[in-house]
Structure formats: C-alpha cells, structure tokens
Amino acid sequence: MAGTGNVGGAIAQGLKNKGHAVTLGAHDPSTPDLIALASRAGAAVATPPEAASIAEIIMLALPWNVADAAGALLGDLSGRIVVDCMNPLGRTPDGLALTLGHTNPGGEFVQGRVRGAHVVKTLNHVGADMMADNAGLQHRPVMFMAGNEDAAKNALSQLLTDLGFDPMDASDITKSRLLEQLGLGWINQALFCAKGSVAVKVGFEPTVRFPVHTLSKRAP
Secondary structure, X not given: OEOOOHHHHHHHHHOOOOOOOOEEEOOOOOOHHHHHXXXXXXXXXXXXXXXXXXXXXXXXXXXXXXXXXXXXXXXXXXXXXXXXXXXXXXXXXXXXXXXXXXXXXXXXXXXXHOOOXXXXXXXXXXXXXXXXXXXXXXXXXXXXXXXXXXXHHHHHHHHHHHOXXXXXXXXXXXXXHHHHHHHHHHHHHHXXXXXXXXXXXXXXXXXXXXXXXXXXXXXX
C-alpha cells in the first residue's frame, strides 16, 4: 500500500481478517501514527520500495500532487497489478476540479508512468469510510474497474468483493475518465450536500431494459 492516509488506511482496515497480507509503505515506518494504523489493520509496515517489492497488488492511494514522484520510488513494476485509487484533483479558478480527465485521464497517466504494469482504476469514487466498513448498507455497492488486462481485473475482483463491493468491469483504462468524473460527483455530494456516506448500487430489473441506479446509504 503506497499511501497511508484516509484512503490507504481505510482499505487496509477493510481487508483485515479477509485473508490478505497487507503491507503499509511509508518513508518512516517507525512513526507512532503508522504503527497504530498497522495495529488496527493487522498490517505490516515497510518503506514504499520494500512494500512494493513483495506485493502482488500495489495500491496507489496518494495525493495526486505527489503521486508521480512517489510512484517513481517504487522501482520496476513490470508485470505487476497496480491499483490507481487516486483522482487528479487540483485547485482551479472555479474551485476543486479534475486537472486531467477528458482526453488524458489520471488512470492513463499512471499507466504511462509504470509501463509494463497492469494498471486498474478503482476505489476512487466512494468515501474512505465505505472502504473500511460498508456492512451496514442495505445493498452491496458497485465498484467499477477500468483497466486493459482482464486477468488483472479478475484478480482484483476478489479483493473488492472482500471489501464488501460488487465489482463491475468498466472496460479499458481509457474509461478512467468516466470513473474520475464519478469520483468528482461523489466529492460534490460529500463536501456540498453532506452525503459522504453514500455509494451506488446498480441493479437490473427483469422488466426494465436499462440499469436501475439507486443510492445505498447507511441506516441512521
């Protein structure tokens, strides 16, 4: 796990006791906050290069403005599954917005930086609390994935299922632009509509030709 903030910490805790060996990567593995997080998540700690060297799945859960430099420290990731949980956010004259997206989304940018790796865009369009624990939801929420390699998405499907999500293939890595817009939509709900604890469920009714979208929300 590259990134031990809200998202990285939530994913690590959500995978506790689910059969996954999680290693948290941080520049200083000895900090009290990191040790406490590792204890809560039942995870190991290491430097980012050390964590990446032993991981089958490498998760990038970093602030976008440091992702490029931090990713370069992970070494050669050829043939590995790299999960891009990030949204390319930045401050603009109109406020918080995507700095990439319509023609060159963040997922494609990451794929270009880790050539030879199998990048999958996912876990970027719900809040961290949903990743840590969504057992209280009325329905299992969908979690879209965008990536070029079916084998990588198949491997990641089990991890997403273990986190309580219903994995859904959104096609190739170019569809990251759709998931990043979806992520921005969730951020709008969280920041301006006080609805951070929501996730999307996609269902199909036998008499309806198109997907029926509902919001799964925690019970009060």
